[in-house]
Amino acid sequence: MRNRWCILAILFVVRLTIAFQFQSVAAVAPLLQQTFGVGLADIGILIGLYFTPGIVLALPGGAIGRKLGDKSTTIAALLLMTAGSLVIAATDIWGLQMAGRLASGAGGVLLTVQLTKMGADWFAGREIATAMAIFVNSWPAGVAISLLVLPAIGTAYGAGAVFLTTGALSAIGIVLILFYQPPPATTASAAGSGRLDPLALLAVIVAGTIWGLYNVGFAMIFSFGPSLLVERGWSIAAAGSAISLVMWLSVISVPSGGFLADRTKHPFVLAIAASLVVAGLLAWLTRSDAVIAILVLGGLIGGLPAGPIMSLAARVLAPQTRAIGMGVFYTLFYAAMMLGPAVAGRLAKSAGTAAVALDLGALAVLACPPLMWLFERIVSVRDRRTQS
Template sequence: MFIARAAFAFQFGSVGAVAPQLSQNLGASLADIGILIGFYFAPGVLLALPGGTIGRRYGDKATVLAGLLAMLAGELLMDASTSWSVQIIGRLIAGTGGILLSVLMTKMVADWFTGREIATAMAFFVNSWPVGIAISLMLLPWIAAMSGLHAVNLAVAGWILIGLGLMAFVYRAPEAALPVEGERGSLSSETVYAVIAAGSIWCLYNIGFAMIFSFGPSMLVERGWSMAAAGSTISIVLWLAALSVPLGGFLADLTKRGEAIIVAGCIGFALLTVLLSRSGPVLPVVIAVGTVCGLPAGAIMSLPARVLEPKTRAIGMGIFYTAFYAGSPVGTAIGGKLATSIGSASAALDFGAVVLLVCPAILWLFLRMVAGQNRSALPST
């Protein structure tokens, strides 16, 4: 699952990794690039909620395989033409597959680890995201410089094929996750609101994260860096996040203070992002960002499991990802628009810092909802 989901991240990050060359070939502005990045998540607004139901009907594994095939089809379509409309359509098709994969795989991890080290397991799972994007930032600019954008698309398609093979022939579901005939579950309004709040936190956290790897390379190119050097330097954030994400999940499980880790991590991440957009010595700040940025991820992803039962997990994760995908395309588009309007990609990073600071406030609302749900579940005396 880690390798297959890393293909999802690799494909998502491919546009930001080669944004300068893509802008030249397509005649696109930073605002256009932001839209193209965001369109990958756009299908999630409509598909995330029924995605859980689709998985329930056809099976988690079969739905994930269909998602990987859609990702492959979208990438090959983008490779077939430099037309802007074809790029958009290909990105939407690929994103549709990515949404199915993301919703169902998160539920599959919860099936394996709920009641055990859930924050640690989720942290290792979501770690596939920074790893996939880090590899795209290091590898794809070099491929683009050596062989062009056609080779970039083929590299992305190749990783998707590897994920497809692993999920088809290696993955197995836990016996407890096998569907029970006639099993149904319903969500209370309090649970729905709590899951939406958790999805909103995940959305804003990822928008802040996306501003780094989507517009960070362009910011350094504006300062005179080469595209390959800029991508490699920003990828350090993702490589260090590959360490800080599981560390944050482990600390959340060990200390039982996941909320504190979310608050401290988001605030620290925001402050360092602002510093990165203004700092002269880039490398020390990049290292600091990577060390801090991954800490909240596992604790955030464990929030839905606190309010969802096994019978409601599929539909609950659909709601979680609906909130996530509803905001993500808007966030990346706003970041690109701000960068174009102000004339610098650093504006997108500043925007990312602002949305990160909203996460602790929404977490406070989530905790109040959970407390209210727990009180309502107590027997009356």
């Protein structure tokens, strides 16, 4: 298979399995609280544990993929994800739930880094923001599907059935990835130097921080949004369905943002404006009864910056530095996504409400625009030095 859009479709579906698995805890959080007798702080830790391996695995994950190859690395990652789901499904011990979550997260880390590199291999230099937006769109799609499907499965059959479902989807991903083929150009370039120059490294660090903070903010909606609505008297299923509106509408807004960024050539104007609006919506959601209206606006606007932000690293990475660069990028992302839910859960426990978590998310998104400006400054300096 050599059509890059067909390849992107495969990468999209395989990456969807990560989002589906990640969201499985938040989707049935009230059910887990009842089953295990835990609070919001424990749920926040369990959510964040999925990203904990990223701090130590994202950077070497790029090197592992470079050594073992795209297909072998992705299959190994999917096997880890499947095994982790099975461990969680088979035990009623909270400590083993955490161990299974870590195993699943380790697979998710390796898979995320490798799939992003594979997508950039096929689209670097041509429609990269559009392609990355479509690729990133697998996340809200996976989360939205899980919010609709998993609460119903959990209510009818129990938490174990939820995690068996996530394991089955990961196993399907193994079959799909067998159809992947690398682009011819990457084979020749893979043998080059894998070292990043200092300014490129700094730019990737800033880009990874932006992506991490934006996702922390956006993740508060679907991680703690269901609990917030349950506090207000909504049923678990109704809360999950309402929050899923954000993710379903993001399926439209994410590729729209990438398309607009490529066409207008002003990705930062789009990303900054959308970030400011999203921060406002997060703060408004905790203080208003207009839940559906806010969630609809969040879905329509919240996905716009995804493509522009995800294309940042590709702007400064050559084919031979792409694997290690994506490792750096995702190390920052995973650090933010590990700490964000855990801190939010602690604050929610102290305050006695999940609303505090969404306020934290608003602050995280507000930090993104100045970092976007910093990234542009670093790239400008690097370009001038390269040309001189």
